[in-house]
Amino acid sequence: MSATTLTVRQQLVYEKELCERSFKDFIRLAWPHVDTAEYKHNWHVDVLAEHLQACTDGRITRLLINICPGSAKSLIVNVLFPAWLWAIRPKTRVLSASHSFDLATRDSLKTRRLITSEWFQRRWPIGLRNDQDAKTKFENDSFGAREATPLKSITGNRANFVIIDDPHSVDDAKSAAMRATAVETYLTAVPSRLNDPDRDVIICVMQRLHEGDVSGAILGRPDLDYDHLCIPLFADGVDRPPTSIGWIDPREEGENMFPARYTEKVVRGYRASLGPLQFSGQYQQAPAPDADGFFRREWFHRYEPSALPQHVNYYMTSDHAPSGNNDYNVFRIWAVDHNRALWLVDSFRKRCTMDIALGLSRDANAKTVIAPEGAFALIRKYKPRAWFPENDGTWAAIKSMVSAAMIETKTFVTIDPLPTKGSGDKVGKAVGYQAMAAMGQVHLPVGPIGDEALSEYAMFPAGKRDDQVDADSAIARALEDVIPAWLPIIAPKKKRSMFDDDDSRATSDDCWG
Incomplete structure (x- = not known):
C-alpha cells in the first residue's frame, strides 16, 4: 500500500x-x-x-x-x-x-x-x-x-x-x-x-x-x-575488534565519514584552528597524532648496535619517581659523537622504589653492592663523563644516598643537577630536544627501548606518561649548559723534520705575507 x-x-x-x-x-x-x-x-x-x-x-x-x-x-x-x-x-x-x-x-x-x-x-x-x-x-x-x-x-x-x-x-x-x-x-x-x-x-x-x-x-x-x-572522521586503518553486533568500520583508510558535512574546506579550517593534537583527539579519536605533533616519528633515526660510532662520550640523564607506584623511574645512557649528535644507548625504566632504581642492595655482610640493573649498573658499565639529574625535591632527598653509595662501591661519576627554576614546564623543557630531533640529531636503538620512547613521544604532551620525555629532554638541556659537551679527539702533532727551519712557510706565497 x-x-x-x-x-x-x-x-x-x-x-x-x-x-x-x-x-x-x-x-x-x-x-x-x-x-x-x-x-x-x-x-x-x-x-x-x-x-x-x-x-x-x-x-x-x-x-x-x-x-x-x-x-x-x-x-x-x-x-x-x-x-x-x-x-x-x-x-x-x-x-x-x-x-x-x-x-x-x-x-x-x-x-x-x-x-x-x-x-x-x-x-x-x-x-x-x-x-x-x-x-x-x-x-x-x-x-x-x-x-x-x-x-x-x-x-x-x-x-x-x-x-x-x-x-x-x-x-x-x-x-x-x-x-x-x-x-x-x-x-x-x-x-x-x-x-x-x-x-x-x-x-x-x-x-x-x-x-x-x-x-x-x-x-x-x-x-x-x-x-x-x-x-x-577519516578511516585510520586501525584493526579494532568488531562490536557485539558484528560491526567493523567498512571504509578504506583515509575515507571521510561524512563528505557532505565535513568538506575539504571545512576540515582544513578545523585543522588550522585546532592544531594537530586537538584535531587528532576530537576528530580522529586518537589523543595524539601519528604525525605533526610535538615530536614526529620521522625525525628520529633508528640504529643497530653495530652502527654506534666508536669515538663517543657517554652521559647519563634521569627522571625520578620515589614511590614507584604509578610513575616510572628512568635512567638513560647517551652517547654524544663528534657532530654533537645524540645516541640513546641503554636504559633502565621501571615502576619501583628508589633503591631498586639506583640498583643498590646489601649483601650478607650489610655491605652495599651494585645490582645487575639500575643506575649504578649503567654507571659501572659505561663510565659516563657526567650524570644530569633534575635538581628537584626528589633529587634533594636521594643525593646523600647516591654519594654514600659511590664511596662504598667505588663507582664514581660527576653529577651536575639541572636547574628547575626558570626552565619552564614540561613542554618548555622539551623544546631543545625537539629541535635536535627535528634536525636529525637523535638516534634511537632498534628494539624495545627505542619503540617505547617513540610511543611516548607520539603522545606528548597529551599522553598519560612523560617520564621518558623528561629524562631524554635533559640531555639536550645539558648540552646547552655544559661546555664542552663533546671532548674532541686531538690529532697528534706531526713531528718536525730536522730540515725544517723556524720560519718555514705553508706555501711559496707566504713570503708575501
Whole structure:
C-alpha cells in the first residue's frame, strides 16, 4: 500500500509501528521536531541507531561511542534516544550527565519538548506528571523518568539507562586534576546508578581529548566489558575488534565519514584552528597524532648496535619517581659523537622504589653492592663523563644516598643537577630536544627501548606518561649548559723534520705575507 493511499489515521499507525521497530526511522521522522537544521542522512546515523537499539534488547549493556563533534551525537544519543525509549517502554527511567549543568539541561529540555510535541503525542500520548515536571527532571504517568545532572553530581536516583555525554570539556581535559576527578566519578559513581547492574545499560559518548580521559580509562580496563564504537572522521586503518553486533568500520583508510558535512574546506579550517593534537583527539579519536605533533616519528633515526660510532662520550640523564607506584623511574645512557649528535644507548625504566632504581642492595655482610640493573649498573658499565639529574625535591632527598653509595662501591661519576627554576614546564623543557630531533640529531636503538620512547613521544604532551620525555629532554638541556659537551679527539702533532727551519712557510706565497 503506497503512502498516498493511506488515511491520516493509517499513516499515524504506520509511522508509529515503523518507529517502534526501528530507532533509525524514529531519528529521521522526529528530527524536524527537535532541530531546525535540515536532516541529512549519513551511514554513521544508522550505525549509531543500530548500536543504541541493541542496548534495548540486551545485546549490549556497556557502550562507549567515540565520534567527532558535529556528527549529531548528542542529539541522537541524549535527546532522541531517551524519547524513543519512552515510545517503546514508557516505564523506562533515564539518567543522563554531562560535564556541565548547562549542557545537561539543554538536552533534557530538548527531550521534553519532543515528548510534549504534537507529533509525538499523536503517536504516543504520554502524559507528564504535574508533581515532577521540570527542565532537568520529569516523569510520565507510567512512572518513567528522565533526569539530567552534571557528572560531578551524579548521585541519588537510579535508572535503567545511564547516558554520559561529553564527561570532559575541552578546557577541563587539559587539567590532570580535573581529568582524574571525572574519571574517578565515572568509574566509581556511575555504575552504582543502575537499578539492575546486570541488565541495565551505561552509554558513554564523547570525542577523545586526552589519553587519560574517561574513554582512556574505559579502554584501559578490559574487564569493564564495554563495546567500543569508534568512528574517526577519516578511516585510520586501525584493526579494532568488531562490536557485539558484528560491526567493523567498512571504509578504506583515509575515507571521510561524512563528505557532505565535513568538506575539504571545512576540515582544513578545523585543522588550522585546532592544531594537530586537538584535531587528532576530537576528530580522529586518537589523543595524539601519528604525525605533526610535538615530536614526529620521522625525525628520529633508528640504529643497530653495530652502527654506534666508536669515538663517543657517554652521559647519563634521569627522571625520578620515589614511590614507584604509578610513575616510572628512568635512567638513560647517551652517547654524544663528534657532530654533537645524540645516541640513546641503554636504559633502565621501571615502576619501583628508589633503591631498586639506583640498583643498590646489601649483601650478607650489610655491605652495599651494585645490582645487575639500575643506575649504578649503567654507571659501572659505561663510565659516563657526567650524570644530569633534575635538581628537584626528589633529587634533594636521594643525593646523600647516591654519594654514600659511590664511596662504598667505588663507582664514581660527576653529577651536575639541572636547574628547575626558570626552565619552564614540561613542554618548555622539551623544546631543545625537539629541535635536535627535528634536525636529525637523535638516534634511537632498534628494539624495545627505542619503540617505547617513540610511543611516548607520539603522545606528548597529551599522553598519560612523560617520564621518558623528561629524562631524554635533559640531555639536550645539558648540552646547552655544559661546555664542552663533546671532548674532541686531538690529532697528534706531526713531528718536525730536522730540515725544517723556524720560519718555514705553508706555501711559496707566504713570503708575501
